Amino acid sequence: MKQKSGFIDTAMFYLLIPMVFAALYFVFIWSPVEKFMGAPQKIFYFHVSCAWVAFLAFFTVGYYSVRTLIKPNIKFHIHAGISAEIGVLFTTITLLTGMIWGKSSWNTWWTWEPRLATTLILWFIYVAYLFVRRMEGSWEKIAKLSAVFGIIGVINVPIVFMAIRWWNTKLHPVVFGDGKNQDGGGIEPPMLFTLLFCIFTITLLYAYLMRKGIEIEKMRHAVKKAKNKAINRLAG
Amino acid sequence: MKAIISDAWTIAGKDLGNEWKNKQTIGMMVIFSSLVILVFSFAFDPTNNMVKAVIPGLIWLITIFSGLLGLNRSFLSEQENDSITGLRSAPIDPSSIYLGKVMANCTMVAAVQIISIPVLFLLFDYRFMGEFLWFLLVLAAGTLGFIIVGTFLAALAVNAKNSEMLLPVLLLPLLSPLMIAAVQATRIILENADIQDAMSWIQLMAAYDLLFLAACFFLFEFIMEGS
Amino acid sequence: MTYLFLAYSIIWTLIAGYIVILGKRQKALKKELQLLDEWNTEQ
Numbered sequence: 001m002k003q004k005s006g007f008i009d010t011a012m013f014y015l016l017i018p019m020v021f022a023a024l025y026f027v028f029i030w031s032p033v034e035k036f037m038g039a040p041q042k043i044f045y046f047h048v049s050c051a052w053v054a055f056l057a058f059f060t061v062g063y064y065s066v067r068t069l070i071k072p073n074i075k076f077h078i079h080a081g082i083s084a085e086i087g088v089l090f091t092t093i094t095l096l097t098g099m100i101w102g103k104s105s106w107n108t109w110w111t112w113e114p115r116l117a118t119t120l121i122l123w124f125i126y127v128a129y130l131f132v133r134r135m136e137g138s139w140e141k142i143a144k145l146s147a148v149f150g151i152i153g154v155i156n157v158p159i160v161f162m163a164i165r166w167w168n169t170k171l172h173p174v175v176f177g178d179g180k181n182q183d184g185g186g187i188e189p190p191m192l193f194t195l196l197f198c199i200f201t202i203t204l205l206y207a208y209l210m211r212k213g214i215e216i217e218k219m220r221h222a223v224k225k226a227k228n229k230a231i232n233r234l235a236g
Numbered sequence: 237m238k239a240i241i242s243d244a245w246t247i248a249g250k251d252l253g254n255e256w257k258n259k260q261t262i263g264m265m266v267i268f269s270s271l272v273i274l275v276f277s278f279a280f281d282p283t284n285n286m287v288k289a290v291i292p293g294l295i296w297l298i299t300i301f302s303g304l305l306g307l308n309r310s311f312l313s314e315q316e317n318d319s320i321t322g323l324r325s326a327p328i329d330p331s332s333i334y335l336g337k338v339m340a341n342c343t344m345v346a347a348v349q350i351i352s353i354p355v356l357f358l359l360f361d362y363r364f365m366g367e368f369l370w371f372l373l374v375l376a377a378g379t380l381g382f383i384i385v386g387t388f389l390a391a392l393a394v395n396a397k398n399s400e401m402l403l404p405v406l407l408l409p410l411l412s413p414l415m416i417a418a419v420q421a422t423r424i425i426l427e428n429a430d431i432q433d434a435m436s437w438i439q440l441m442a443a444y445d446l447l448f449l450a451a452c453f454f455l456f457e458f459i460m461e462g463s
Numbered sequence: 464m465t466y467l468f469l470a471y472s473i474i475w476t477l478i479a480g481y482i483v484i485l486g487k488r489q490k491a492l493k494k495e496l497q498l499l500d501e502w503n504t505e506q
Contacts, residue, residue, distance in 0.1 A: 043470040050474070069458055089481050096477075097470045104466040124409035131405055135396045145392050148455045149406065152388070155451055156410050159444060163413035166436065167420060205478070212485055219492045226499035233503065 012208045023201045031194040040104035045195050047097040049202035050090045057087030065150035068143050077143040082213035084129050091123040114165040121160050125153040240332040247336025261309045262344055269302035269352035273359055291362055292422035296415055298352050303345045304404055307386045310337055311394040324460055334456040342383045366425040377441040378418035385410050388452040391459050417441045
């Protein structure tokens with residue numbers, strides 16, 4: 001069992017390296033430069049992929065939260081926690097690249113565009129979730145509390161998106177069209193291919209990080225067990 | 237269901253009775269919200285006409301800031317003599333504890349609003365011109381949503397050592413859609429604009445309230461088990 | 464063009480940073496586990 005999971009890790013790692021370089025090649029050299037936005041448009045590929053993974057990670061948290069509540073199991077608890085951690089990473093990347101994108105194409109660091117603003121609030125919910133997990137106490141207690149918060153957080157995300165969208169359209173007209181990544185009709189095939197390839201690569205990266213993180217968390221529990229054993233020996 | 241509601245009444249009555257005896261939390265909340273108004277009037281010159289535009293936001297800011305104080309207390313006070321164990325082992329449904337706390341907190345925040353909002357209008361020299369009933373409705377919907385989520389998260393946060401700090405961090409991101417809706421609806425009503433514009437915001441608030449009331453009602457059991 | 468460069472350098476520094484943090488965690492835990500194991504078998 002252990003050998004097999006180690007093999008999958010190694011295989012994923014060696015698959016990821018060429019894929020990342022291939023993705024970078026596709027983004028920078030192979031795909032055409034967009035006419036209106038120029039080179040900065042190339043931010044878009046990784047920006048969208050990271051955003052996708054950020055939302056995916058969040059729904060993974062929600063999924064494992066529900067499973068934790070149905071049947072408490074340390075495995076689900078660990079999965080949810082690692083997913084949240086990676087989610088914070090990718091949400092941060094999405095926010096920063098989104099800001100750079102905004103600066104380059106609309107000449108402003110921040111706009112209250114629904115997707116960008118939702119991502120910001122998503123980031124805050126993620127961080128709050130990690131704070132809940134840092135509580136003291138037995139893991140059963142933390143698992144229950146954090147799972148409850150995870151579920152409430154997931155319910156909240158679509159409402160946030162809707163609210164910000166209404167808020168924006170009511171206050172001032174939509175200046176930037178329908179947003180940046182709904183240009184499905186006008187996208188050229190090479191661009192679409194590059195985008196899909198980037199999304200796939202980043203999702204694979206997410207899966208790899210998940211596996212690594214889970215392994216480390218399991219090790220942490222092993223250390224805890226060994227510590228308890230040592231203490232028991234001392235006491236006995 | 238009937239039993240849950242009657243138990244909830246008992247718990248709300250107990251909390252409010254306690255509060256009536258020493259009036260400490262509610263007094264603090266009123267003073268705090270007045271202080272927030274005071275600080276804001278230093279920050280934005282109240283004689284400036286532009287300030288009228290921030291009144292809807294201010295109403296909700298003082299509600300949330302003072303409400304946070306009360307929410308923190310509502311479960312911390314149960315922990316002091318470990319009364320929470322008593323509540324948990326009582327032969328009642330855990331959801332009735334939640335409902336009772338929501339009722340008690342709602343009454344307290346409403347009581348604070350009755351004082352602090354007129355004070356706000358007074359100090360900022362604001363003449364109320366909107367429709368009063370609609371204003372009350374928006375206020376009620378927003379406050380209810382705030383208390384529904386706030387009470388739930390207060391019960392969650394109380395398990396941590398630094399619960400006073402944890403609660404706002406957990407609560408504010410979850411409140412953001414409600415706050416957008418509440419501030420926009422309040423603005424529309426205070427400007428005496430077409431009520432129809434505010435309608436979609438009020439619907440959003442109602443949906444938020446119902447959704448989270450249902451979710452929190454069912455999930456509260458797990459928090460009680462966990463703590 | 465500078466924006467593009469900035470964006471991609473941010474992406475990869477963050478991801479690399481996270482991987483380094485993970486590696487550090489793993490190293491520390493491995494060390495601790497080894498120490499404890501030794502200690503447990505010794506006595």
